[in-house]
Amino acid sequence: MxxxxxxxxxxDPETVHSLASGIKVSDTLAALLVQRGYSTFEETRAFFRPHLGQLHDPFLMKDMEKAVNRLSEAIFKKEKILIYGDYDVDGTTSVALAYGFLRKYHSNIDYYIPDRYDEGYGISETGVRWAAEQGFTLVIALDCGIKAVSKVELANSLGVDFIICDHHLPGPELPKAFAVLDPKRLDCNYPFDGLSGCGVGFKLMQAFAIQNTVDIQELYLYLDLVAVSIASDIVPVVGENRVLAYFGLQKLNKSPLPGLKALKNLSGIRGDVTVTRVVFGIGPRINAAGRIDHAGAAVELLLARTEEEAEELAAQLDIKNDLRKGFDENITKEALAIIEEEDQLKKSFSTVLYRENWHKGVIGIVASRCIEKFYRPTIILTESNSKATGSARSVVGFDVYEAIAECADLLDQYGGHKYAAGLTMNLDKVEAFKERFEEVVARRITPEMLEPIxxxxxxxxxxxxxxxxxxxxxxxxxxxxxxxxxxxxxxxxxxxxxxxxxxxxxxxxxxxxxxxxxxxxxxxxxxxxxxxxxxxxxxxxxxxxxxxxxxxxxxxxxxxxxxxxx
Structure with missing residues (x-):
C-alpha cells in the first residue's frame, strides 16, 4: 500500500544552532528537540532528566479534596469500599493500583469489573445494585463513569456514594457523584489533562498519601501499572505522563510486580521493556481476559503477591490470549474475503461488515486489521443480546465519532472519540446504517485521508x-x-x-x-x-x-x- x-x-536554524551549542549535541539532535517544543537548556534538561518531583500537586484537580476527605472518612469509619473499573488494560491496571495500595490500610475493601457481554462498558445498573446489596457505601470508579448520570443517580437513591476517576471527555451533564475527578472537566484547572484512567487513580492515591502522611514510596511500588496503562491506552507521552512512564518503565525493568513480571516473561521480551513492547506484548495478554471471558482474571494476576501465584495465573491468561489470537485471525480472514469478493465494497469509502457469529471481544482488533489492508473508516458488527453491536476504527484525520453521530437516529446508543467508537442498533437497522454511514463518509472524507501517511x-x-x-x-x-x-x-x-x-x-x-x-x-x-x-x-x-x-x-x-x- x-x-x-x-x-x-x-x-528555525538559529534556535537549533543555539540549542546545539548550549547542550553540546549535533544540529540534527537539536532540531529534533526544537520540533518537540524544547528550545532552551532548562526545557531540555527537564526533558532528558525527569524526576518525580515534577509530578503536579494532586489537590490542583477539581474535587480532589472532597474525594480524599470522603475516602479517609470511609477508612476511619470502616465502611465497605468498592473499587470499580473497566475491563480493558487501563481499567484493570487502575483497579489493581487502587485496590493494591488501599488494602494495606483498609481491610473492608473489594473490587468489581463489569462483564463485557452482560453489562457492557462502564458503570452498569447491575454493578450499582450489587454494590448496594452487598453493603458498600463508597464506590471508587476508575477509567469510567464521567457520563454515567443515571447510574450515579440510582446509586445515590440506594445510599451509595461514588468517587469518579475518569479521563474521558465529559458529556453536557456531569454525574451527581460525591466527587468527580477528571482533568478534562471544563471547570478543572489541573495543569495536565492527558492522564490515563490509571493516572487519575494514581493522583487520588497520591493525594490520600499526602493527607494521611503515608510514605509515598508505598505508592511508587505501583508505578509499573501506571506505565502499562499509559502505553496501552495510547495517551500522550508528554508532561506528567512522560514522568510516570519513565519511572514506571524503570520499575517494570528492575523490580516489576509479580504479575507483570510473569507477563513480561511470557511475552518473550528480551532486553528492556519499552512502550512498544508493552503495547504488543503485555497489553494484549491483559486485555485477553475481558475479551474471551471475564477481566477479573487480569486483576487477580496483577494483584498476585508471589511469583509462583503470578506464573500460574499468567499461564491461564496466556491460554486466553491464544484463543483471542485465533478468533482474531479467523475473523480477519473472513472479513477481508468479504471485501475482496464484492466489487462495490472494494470501491467504497468505508467498510461496514456484519456477521452474527463473530466474537464480540475481538471485533475492534479486526476493524484495525481491515484498515491495514483497506485504508478507510471501518466498522465491524456482530450480534449480542439480540442487537447488532460494533466497534469502529478510523484513519488519520477522519472523525469516525462524528460520522456515526450523523446516523444517531438508527442507533440505540454510541460512544467513543475521533478514531475509535462503539455502537449498538436493532438488527433490522444494519443495512440502513451501512448505506447511511457510507454516504456520510463519502461526503466528509478527502483523498488525502484515504492514503496512509x-x-x-x-x-x-x-x-x-x-x-x-x-x-x-x-x-x-x-x-x-x-x-x-x-x-x-x-x-x-x-x-x-x-x-x-x-x-x-x-x-x-x-x-x-x-x-x-x-x-x-x-x-x-x-x-x-x-x-x-x-x-x-x-x-x-x-x-x-x-x-x-x-x-x-x-x-x-x-x-x-x-x-x-x-
Missing amino acids: SKRWVYKDLP IDIDLAIPIEGINHKFFNILRQMAPFGPGNMQPVFVSTNVVAKSVKQLKDIHLKMFLSQEGSKASLEAIAFGFGEYYDAIANGTPFNVAYTIEENDFMGNKTMQLHIKDLKLD
Whole structure:
C-alpha cells in the first residue's frame, strides 16, 4: 500500500544552532528537540532528566479534596469500599493500583469489573445494585463513569456514594457523584489533562498519601501499572505522563510486580521493556481476559503477591490470549474475503461488515486489521443480546465519532472519540446504517485521508548515524504519542548483501554514494522489493534507528518503515 511521506516543518536554524551549542549535541539532535517544543537548556534538561518531583500537586484537580476527605472518612469509619473499573488494560491496571495500595490500610475493601457481554462498558445498573446489596457505601470508579448520570443517580437513591476517576471527555451533564475527578472537566484547572484512567487513580492515591502522611514510596511500588496503562491506552507521552512512564518503565525493568513480571516473561521480551513492547506484548495478554471471558482474571494476576501465584495465573491468561489470537485471525480472514469478493465494497469509502457469529471481544482488533489492508473508516458488527453491536476504527484525520453521530437516529446508543467508537442498533437497522454511514463518509472524507501517511522528522545522511548519536537519541524515550520515535529519511541509498527472510522480509546493508558508511537494516514485509533493489538500484528510505540485541551482542540497526524507488 502506497504511503504518503509528510515532513515536519524545519525549525528555525538559529534556535537549533543555539540549542546545539548550549547542550553540546549535533544540529540534527537539536532540531529534533526544537520540533518537540524544547528550545532552551532548562526545557531540555527537564526533558532528558525527569524526576518525580515534577509530578503536579494532586489537590490542583477539581474535587480532589472532597474525594480524599470522603475516602479517609470511609477508612476511619470502616465502611465497605468498592473499587470499580473497566475491563480493558487501563481499567484493570487502575483497579489493581487502587485496590493494591488501599488494602494495606483498609481491610473492608473489594473490587468489581463489569462483564463485557452482560453489562457492557462502564458503570452498569447491575454493578450499582450489587454494590448496594452487598453493603458498600463508597464506590471508587476508575477509567469510567464521567457520563454515567443515571447510574450515579440510582446509586445515590440506594445510599451509595461514588468517587469518579475518569479521563474521558465529559458529556453536557456531569454525574451527581460525591466527587468527580477528571482533568478534562471544563471547570478543572489541573495543569495536565492527558492522564490515563490509571493516572487519575494514581493522583487520588497520591493525594490520600499526602493527607494521611503515608510514605509515598508505598505508592511508587505501583508505578509499573501506571506505565502499562499509559502505553496501552495510547495517551500522550508528554508532561506528567512522560514522568510516570519513565519511572514506571524503570520499575517494570528492575523490580516489576509479580504479575507483570510473569507477563513480561511470557511475552518473550528480551532486553528492556519499552512502550512498544508493552503495547504488543503485555497489553494484549491483559486485555485477553475481558475479551474471551471475564477481566477479573487480569486483576487477580496483577494483584498476585508471589511469583509462583503470578506464573500460574499468567499461564491461564496466556491460554486466553491464544484463543483471542485465533478468533482474531479467523475473523480477519473472513472479513477481508468479504471485501475482496464484492466489487462495490472494494470501491467504497468505508467498510461496514456484519456477521452474527463473530466474537464480540475481538471485533475492534479486526476493524484495525481491515484498515491495514483497506485504508478507510471501518466498522465491524456482530450480534449480542439480540442487537447488532460494533466497534469502529478510523484513519488519520477522519472523525469516525462524528460520522456515526450523523446516523444517531438508527442507533440505540454510541460512544467513543475521533478514531475509535462503539455502537449498538436493532438488527433490522444494519443495512440502513451501512448505506447511511457510507454516504456520510463519502461526503466528509478527502483523498488525502484515504492514503496512509508516515510522519518524517528529518532527512539525514547515513554517515551521520553513529553510537554517540544513537545513545543521545534513545534518551528521548519513552516514545509514544506526542513524543514519537524519530523517523528519518535518507535519499539515494543503495542496498548491499540483500537477503530475503521467509520470502516476506528483507535484511541488508545500506550506504549512500560517496560515503563509506554502511548500516544494517531490516525491512519487515518488504520482500516484494527484493528484485528491485538487490541489483543496486538507488532508492529513498524512511526508517527509525534501533538497537538489535542478538544473544547479548548489541548493534545499531535501521528499521525500515517505507521505501520509494528513485
